[in-house]
Amino acid sequence: MLAVSMTLPGIALPAGDEFNLPSLGDTSSSIMSRQQEYQLGRTWLTMLRGAVPTLDDPQLKSFVEDLTRGLAETSQLSDRRLAFVLIDSPQLNAFAAPGGVVGVNGGLFLHARSEAEFASVLAHELAHLSQRHFARGLEQQQRMQVPFMTAMLASIVLAAAGGGDAGFAALATTQAAAIQEQRRFSRQNEQEADRIGILNLEKAGYDPRAMPDMFERLAQLSRYDTTPPEFLLTHPVSQSRMADTRNRAEQMAGSGRTDSLNFQMMRARVQLKYEQSPGLSAKRFRALLDDNGGEHAAARYGLALALSRGGEHGEATSTLAPLLEATPDDLTVNLAQIEIDTNAGRLAQALERNRRLQQRYPDNFPLAFSEADLLMKQQQYAEAERAINRLANQRESDPDVWYLAAEIRGLAGNILGVHLARAEYFKQTGDLQQAGQQLDLALQRAGGNFVVSSRIKEQQNELQRQRELIESL
Numbered sequence: 001m002l003a004v005s006m007t008l009p010g011i012a013l014p015a016g017d018e019f020n021l022p023s024l025g026d027t028s029s030s031i032m033s034r035q036q037e038y039q040l041g042r043t044w045l046t047m048l049r050g051a052v053p054t055l056d057d058p059q060l061k062s063f064v065e066d067l068t069r070g071l072a073e074t075s076q077l078s079d080r081r082l083a084f085v086l087i088d089s090p091q092l093n094a095f096a097a098p099g100g101v102v103g104v105n106g107g108l109f110l111h112a113r114s115e116a117e118f119a120s121v122l123a124h125e126l127a128h129l130s131q132r133h134f135a136r137g138l139e140q141q142q143r144m145q146v147p148f149m150t151a152m153l154a155s156i157v158l159a160a161a162g163g164g165d166a167g168f169a170a171l172a173t174t175q176a177a178a179i180q181e182q183r184r185f186s187r188q189n190e191q192e193a194d195r196i197g198i199l200n201l202e203k204a205g206y207d208p209r210a211m212p213d214m215f216e217r218l219a220q221l222s223r224y225d226t227t228p229p230e231f232l233l234t235h236p237v238s239q240s241r242m243a244d245t246r247n248r249a250e251q252m253a254g255s256g257r258t259d260s261l262n263f264q265m266m267r268a269r270v271q272l273k274y275e276q277s278p279g280l281s282a283k284r285f286r287a288l289l290d291d292n293g294g295e296h297a298a299a300r301y302g303l304a305l306a307l308s309r310g311g312e313h314g315e316a317t318s319t320l321a322p323l324l325e326a327t328p329d330d331l332t333v334n335l336a337q338i339e340i341d342t343n344a345g346r347l348a349q350a351l352e353r354n355r356r357l358q359q360r361y362p363d364n365f366p367l368a369f370s371e372a373d374l375l376m377k378q379q380q381y382a383e384a385e386r387a388i389n390r391l392a393n394q395r396e397s398d399p400d401v402w403y404l405a406a407e408i409r410g411l412a413g414n415i416l417g418v419h420l421a422r423a424e425y426f427k428q429t430g431d432l433q434q435a436g437q438q439l440d441l442a443l444q445r446a447g448g449n450f451v452v453s454s455r456i457k458e459q460q461n462e463l464q465r466q467r468e469l470i471e472s473l
Helices: 036-053 057-075 107-111 115-130 133-141 146-161 165-175 187-203 210-224 230-234 239-249 261-274 276-293 297-309 315-325 331-343 349-362 365-377 383-396 401-412 415-428 432-446 449-471
Strands: 083-087 094-097 101-105
Touching: 036 083, 036 094, 036 101, 036 230, 036 415, 036 449, 057 083, 057 101, 057 115, 057 365, 057 401, 094 115, 101 107, 107 115, 107 210, 107 261, 115 187, 115 210, 115 261, 210 239, 210 331, 230 365, 261 276, 261 297, 276 297, 276 349, 276 365, 297 331, 297 365, 331 349, 331 365, 349 365, 365 383, 365 401, 383 401, 383 415, 401 415, 415 432, 415 449, 432 449
Parallel strands: 083 101
Antiparallel strands: 094 101
């Protein structure tokens, strides 16, 4: 979890002594209730999305969400209303913030070599949430309460944004005089998150040894890199932490699972995104495939996507074919074929495969998003609008869904729907001014329709309440 100190325009926030861990027990609720944490965290999530570039890949989002929710089921987390944000950055980082907000940089896929290592980082972050380390830190700052929490959340945004967002800097500066910013969680909090996280990792069916393995690799990064990743600045990996987690892992019964092909294929997607060109990616994936005698499924998957994105759709199809033949019902492999067909202009074929898969995987987010996009590309706007509306009802807090909804509704000639979708998009990305403007335009479009006008006015009231909450910070 991130909680960093930094210099903001006009004032330096000193890094104070580390927190002293309060006595066990949830006395932090007297400082900040769980509902206050939830509201504050969700408000800041919208602002974070507006401040940093995010990954809009439905498959990556779905993977992180499913894995984290699985970990949450076996965790000590009592409030499992989780929300997610994937930061578009190849740098290693992950964090958890009050209100069940979980953030992952694309770089975590690059640095974790297995699904168990990836899960170990998220298990650690969920432990910070379950033990309410943010709120417990407030016990040392009782007179500051919400202002202290606000500044800690501001530091999350600034760190994720590279410290370049003036609006958040100004907001954090107004709170800076009231707090002594902390650079990182206390050693006790980190150790507690390690111990609880590794227990959760094993309960979820993973090999607990993945956590010390990941820590040891992170320590190597810290040792040889003059500018360590933000994750290492806020989660310093000491010899004692590595030894403690290694000892605990070795004492646990059973090994658990370490990896999955699905994780390795998601990792290949991220590698492809951050490499300089599809051509370079294709060269690397081809070499990896050749080195393994053609038996490296994730390299084959990555090579097929790289070839397609480079315009070589025929070779991409033949490259993916052995995977499709070996696993004809695998969702990720079939989605790769849908992407190849879409890139090649075989839209009807892609849609046919999509709908066949939806019978096997109903309510799957990547498939539903792909269906709406394919229908739009085929100019079947009315059907595309119905598809995206169904998805928006399921994922009403996903700005990428609302962005596509606005585009589809515009092509379908539903101007009122465009304004409402744009309002939701701007609301979910923290631009409340533009959200309000879109609701005003929607109200004008609603004319004398009492039911629609009433719903829009309620949205305006909700937007005003969100403004007041932000102003109170």
